[in-house]
Amino acid sequence: MEAAAGGKRAYSIIVPTYNERLNVALIVYLIFKHLPDVNFEIIIVDDGSPDGTQDVVKQLQEVYGEDRVLQRARPRKLGLGTAYLHGLKHASGEFVVIMDADLSHHPKYLPSFIRKQKETGADVVTGTRYVKNGGVHGWNLMRKLTSRGANVLAQTLLQPGASDLTGSFRLYKRDVLEDLISSCVSKGYVFQMEMIVRATRKGYHIEEVPITFVDRVFGISKLGGSEIVEYLKGLVYLLLTT
Secondary structure (H helix, E strand, O other), X not given: OOOOHHHOOOEEXXXXXXXXOOOHHHHHHHHHHHOOOOOEEEEEEEEOOOXXXXXXXXXXXXXXXXXXXXXXOEOOOOOHHHHHHHHHHOOXXXXXXXXXXXXXXXXXXXXXXXXXXXXXXXXXXXXXXXXXXXXXXXXXXXXXXXXXXXXXXXXXXXXXXXXXXXXXXXXXXXXXXHHHHHHOOOOOOHHHHHHHHHHHHOOXXXXXXXXXXXXXXXXXXXXXXXXXXXXXXXXXXXXXXX
């Protein structure tokens, strides 16, 4: 798929990574497999992974081309929000997809995101685990209950206009994403929640696509007790400021 005039792509897919050497090749392969006729680029924003993630990305560039797989690394872990902002600086797409590299977000859903946006003209299309045909695979009961409880609590307090606040599999119009990122102050896992809440408050058109979230295939989950505490603090912050 050739780029448009000026080297621009229709879709820029930003994938932040940290120690994803075992996953990044598969996620890139699956994106190309499921978007055969789509004009896109993948922007890998790696935060100084010590496991050789960047070396794998260089090999992927040899296979798919440096114009389709862009490596825009940073020296160390600097946060999710700034990773998206960093990727945006190098993105040429009119639309931007954000997704995780750990295969919890399957690229097979990408055509549904694109189709939903085209059909509705939405500013934001977000994947949701909490509607019919959505779900979670690979979590134990306690983690499912924790996630569901956190989501219900946020729904009750914030009235966000979306069913899944903490998911990070989304498609944005580029200018909308730029506006939302500039408005957000949260970091870590609260960042995604603030993004969707502020999108609602600003009157952006949000649509949802059911997805099944799959627990990471390789590597260690980066969610811990400190993130849960940050989530609760972020909930209070958003309740008071939005």
